[in-house]
Amino acid sequence: MQDTFSEEYIEKLRKRHYNATVSRLRLIHDELMVINIQPDDPLPEFQGGQYTIVGLGNWEPRSPDTQVEHLSESEREKLVKRAYSISCSLLNGENLQTAGERGYLEFYIALVRVADKKPPALTPRLFQLQEGARLYLGPKITGHYTLEAVQDDDDVLFLATGTGEAPHNAMLAELLSRGHRGRILSAVCVRYRSDLAYLETHQKLTEQFANYSYCPMTTREPENVDTSHPNFVGKEYLQEFISSGKLEGTLGYDLDPARTHVYLCGNPAMIGIPTVEEGRKVYPETTGVIELLEGRGFAADQTGQPGNIHFEKYW
Ligand SMILES: Cc1cc2nc3c(=O)[nH]c(=O)nc-3n(C[C@H](O)[C@H](O)[C@H](O)COP(=O)(O)OP(=O)(O)OC[C@H]3O[C@@H](n4cnc5c(N)ncnc54)[C@H](O)[C@@H]3O)c2cc1C
Numbered sequence: 172m173q174d175t176f177s178e179e180y181i182e183k184l185r186k187r188h189y190n191a192t193v194s195r196l197r198l199i200h201d202e203l204m205v206i207n208i209q210p211d212d213p214l215p216e217f218q219g220g221q222y223t224i225v226g227l228g229n230w231e232p233r234s235p236d237t238q239v240e241h242l243s244e245s246e247r248e249k250l251v252k253r254a255y256s257i258s259c260s261l262l263n264g265e266n267l268q269t270a271g272e273r274g275y276l277e278f279y280i281a282l283v284r285v286a287d288k289k290p291p292a293l294t295p296r297l298f299q300l301q302e303g304a305r306l307y308l309g310p311k312i313t314g315h316y317t318l319e320a321v322q323d324d325d326d327v328l329f330l331a332t333g334t335g336e337a338p339h340n341a342m343l344a345e346l347l348s349r350g351h352r353g354r355i356l357s358a359v360c361v362r363y364r365s366d367l368a369y370l371e372t373h374q375k376l377t378e379q380f381a382n383y384s385y386c387p388m389t390t391r392e393p394e395n396v397d398t399s400h401p402n403f404v405g406k407e408y409l410q411e412f413i414s415s416g417k418l419e420g421t422l423g424y425d426l427d428p429a430r431t432h433v434y435l436c437g438n439p440a441m442i443g444i445p446t447v448e449e450g451r452k453v454y455p456e457t458t459g460v461i462e463l464l465e466g467r468g469f470a471a472d473q474t475g476q477p478g479n480i481h482f483e484k485y486w
Pocket residue numbers: 222253254255256257278279280281283285286287289290291292293294295333334335337338483484485486
């Protein structure tokens with residue numbers, strides 16, 4: 172099936188569907204990238220924390236060592252589109268930079284090699300791209316995961332797993348550039364240190380801004396899993412970081428729901444969104460951050476009822 176489309180026909184499909192160019196691609200490692208995409212048209216206005224759509228044709232090649240996909244000829248002519256939070260490189264040299272201010276969008280994307288239900292469709296193709304390649308970028312930027320409720324003196328906690336730090340980077344750039352007076356902490360939990368693409372940037376920002384602190388955490392490094400390691404610390408999720416009191420130890424103050432907004436993004440199990448069953452709130456079996464914080468006086472956003480815990484789940 173793969174050979175039935177000629178190069179000429181593929182070029183025609185690309186011309187018909189694509190409206191943007193990869194202006195920069197930084198491969199952090201085989202399974203993680205920071206990609207800058209320049210749309211043909213000017214960017215619409217947007218806020219830090221929002222997302223848009225990225226797409227590629229099913230006719231594009233897939234990365235090797237990813238789940239095999241079987242598509243009909245008509246499916247192969249279609250675009251596959253996924254939502255991506257807009258990230259931000261935060262610094263341009265020594266200067267703060269907000270998302271989109273230079274006319275392109277930055278995204279922070281992990282390669283999904285295998286998925287439970289259907290084979291992952293977009294990331295195996297995105298990881299074959301090179302600078303200069305064409306692709307589809309949604310014309311609209313949207314989402315409620317923004318700083319709208321945050322006042323200048325509020326404390327803000329950004330808690331992320333993996334690439335969930337993307338929208339936090341865009342919001343952080345917005346807060347720092349508007350002279351936010353409250354305290355800001357960004358904590359990111361990843362498998363390996365090499366998954367911290369923005370580590371140095373955050374470290375520089377903590378030196379430049381007295382009200383900003385950054386806390387990276389890993390779960391699969393030798394010191395997390397090997398009990399004989401001289402610096403063994405075990406594996407700690409964001410939930411334990413909070414319940415053990417380490418979060419407040421790092422912050423140097425107690426969490427006060429009256430003046431704090433918490434942002435949670437990434438793995439849904441970390442977030443732990445409750446459901447309502449027969450008028451009763453039911454938390455997921457595995458304790459997530461929402462359950463912990465609601466036990467301490469915070470309230471998660473609900474439709475028509477904004478709270479001080481805001482969340483964006485990626486799947
Ligand atoms: C609002 C929103 C914003 C998003 N922003 C980002 C982002 O900034 N960066 C990003 O990498 N992804 C992001 N995602 C996920 C993204 O839309 C895709 O689902 C993901 O890139 C995988 O695409 P796929 O087609 O290869 O596989 P899919 O078929 O979409 O997903 C297959 C499976 O992969 C797993 N998965 C999906 N995304 C991730 C992830 N990021 N990390 C770990 N496992 C994952 C899930 O188990 C999922 O069921 C976002 C999703 C939403 C809803």
